[in-house]
């Protein structure tokens with residue numbers, strides 16, 4: 001009989017699914033080389049060995065007004081505080097034009113939980129933006145966390161709200177705002193946001209309405225390894241449910257790291273090593289998610305090392321006030337970042353938005 005680590009290793013190399021005990025053995029006892037090797041093995045089921053895709057994109061924050069009061073957030077202002085804003089359509093267009101001028105193909109929107117905005121307000125805005133830009137740009141119109149809030153404020157079921165967004169031309173409501181999907185974690189840090197079951201109910205409604213969605217995860221707060229594994233376990237089960245029933249599923253997982261500066265929670269950033277090991281664990285455990293994205297926004301060039309730990313895709317961000325307020329830095333020296341990938345032996349290819357619902361590269 002081998003050790004728990006031997007058993008986990010053998011399972012991955014045989015193409016079998018690992019369980020929670022295997023994941024713990026890999027995390028606690030596996031060295032970096034082993035995690036990299038196993039994650040690369042799983043990555044090869046989906047992607048060519050030297051291919052890596054990227055997208056130039058911005059996250060445009062249209063309002064910083066928020067009533068959720070997450071203690072890890074350096075971005076929000078409570079209604080009535082000095083410095084609140086809601087961008088007008090004209091201001092949004094100016095910001096988006098900057099991204100497009102930098103070669104951007106994708107703009108994600110992200111804002112606070114603004115108590116005065118309704119589903120109809122967002123639908124009108126997205127309709128105008130789609131009319132203005134046509135197919136020149138892809139949009140991630142909203143995150144699931146904002147969707148849940150605005151649906152409730154508008155007294156609509158998730159299914160009705162998702163159908164309304166779909167009718168307005170919205171294509172994506174991504175999995176942003178997930179942080180750690182564990183109720184004990186959520187109670188400690190963002191009790192006003194949602195419960196985990198509610199999050200997945202909203203995501204099901206979004207996918208069922210024909211919109212695209214993604215998974216996200218943020219590490220480095222004060223979460224335990226058990227809480228991280230709860231996130232991965234629930235996510236894998238959700239994706240199984242979707243694909244098992246031949247329903248549209250999540251296209252990717254983007255994992256990034258908490259930036260602790262200017263936040264109530266404070267703390268220290270996790271090391272690059274811990275981030276890379278976690279990426280590897282995500283790739284190995286989540287054997288039903290095709291695309292794993294490493295975060296240049298929060299790790300800069302170090303994020304490219306993630307390609308050796310199971311990731312196959314990365315963003316070249318041009319702005320995101322939420323993470324920049326908490327300490328993230330953005331570089332527009334795209335070639336230098338791409339060179340970091342090339343030096344590691346990868347051939348970076350610019351991509352568009354993912355194909356909706358299939359998990360395939362679009």
Ligand code: SF4
Nearest residue numbers: 066068069070073112
């Ligand atoms: S993380 Fe999002 S929901 Fe939480 S306080 Fe900040 S803006 Fe609001």
